[in-house]
Amino acid sequence: MKCYVQKPSEVQRKWHLIDAEGKTLGRLSTEIAKLLRGKHKVTFTPHVDGGDYVVVINAEKIEVTGKKRDNKVYRHHTGYIGNLKEINFKKLQEKKPEEIIRLSVSGMLPKNKLRAPMMKRLRIFAGSEHVHQAQNVENYEF
Numbered sequence: 001m002k003c004y005v006q007k008p009s010e011v012q013r014k015w016h017l018i019d020a021e022g023k024t025l026g027r028l029s030t031e032i033a034k035l036l037r038g039k040h041k042v043t044f045t046p047h048v049d050g051g052d053y054v055v056v057i058n059a060e061k062i063e064v065t066g067k068k069r070d071n072k073v074y075r076h077h078t079g080y081i082g083n084l085k086e087i088n089f090k091k092l093q094e095k096k097p098e099e100i101i102r103l104s105v106s107g108m109l110p111k112n113k114l115r116a117p118m119m120k121r122l123r124i125f126a127g128s129e130h131v132h133q134a135q136n137v138e139n140y141e142f
Contacts, residue, residue, distance in 0.1 A: 011049070030108060035052050053121045056123070064089060070090060073087070
């Protein structure tokens, strides 16, 4: 029995296009994280960044279940004393809809040096237009 270990020089990356219109946030984010990490490939190696590029369109039309639209709160601290900022899902979707998917996917990736290069391969657009036609992006359905 031999185990295949992928080397960083052997990684082949593809481009995937995902339409977020009508999709649930969590289920969409798990699929994106799987593609960025490379777990859908037979050559998956945990310590090698072997994932693909992902382009997400229609981020402003993402759905959530239950009362999360009003009750889900995103928090961040500015670094100054007493400056814990909060914004709920509805306001963040109006202001920066790309940030909702970015935060969700980032939480699903490994918390080590591999996360930053994986997140750089994620391209999110609020509308239906994107600038990556030259990369021969393939539609990804799940």
